[in-house]
Amino acid sequence: MDTGASALVIGERIAKKLGCWKRARKVKIQLGDGSTLAGRKYVVYTTLKVFSEGSLLGRFTLDAEVLDIGKREVILGRSWLEEHGL
Numbered sequence: 001m002d003t004g005a006s007a008l009v010i011g012e013r014i015a016k017k018l019g020c021w022k023r024a025r026k027v028k029i030q031l032g033d034g035s036t037l038a039g040r041k042y043v044v045y046t047t048l049k050v051f052s053e054g055s056l057l058g059r060f061t062l063d064a065e066v067l068d069i070g071k072r073e074v075i076l077g078r079s080w081l082e083e084h085g086l
Contacts, residue, residue, distance in 0.1 A: 004030075004031060004032020004033070004077075004078065005029065005030070005031050005032060005075050005076070005077035005078065006029050006030045006031075006077060006079075007029045007064075007065050007077055007079075008062065008063065008064040008065065008074070008075065008076060008077050008079075008080045009029060009037065009064055009065050009066075009067050009069055009074065009075040009077075010044050010062070010064040010065070010066055010067075010069075010073070010074050010075075011066075011067070011068070011069045011070075011072060011073050011074065012066055012067070012068055013073070014073050014074065015042065015044045015064075015066040018044050018046050019044070019046075020042045020043065020044050020066050029065060029067070031075075037065075037067050037069070042065075042066040043063070043064065043065055043066060044062060044063075044064045044066055045061070045062070045063045045064075046061075046062050047059055047060065047061055047062070048060045048061075048062055058084075060084050062074075
């Protein structure tokens, strides 16, 4: 989690599994430490189900930029956390 991130970001490997769509323009995303990620032209929109010990905790929408974020799978920004009451 990066509560200072300006957008939700998902790694390329996970995006390929979920399916991704082309977007109209490139974006620039600022992280909490002040660094930036250069956005590409892809985005993922999907719904996730979160489980704990077999019980469904909730369903969450994921509208994310697709970027190379190394071994990380997802960066959840503050706006996404607030939007979902987390």
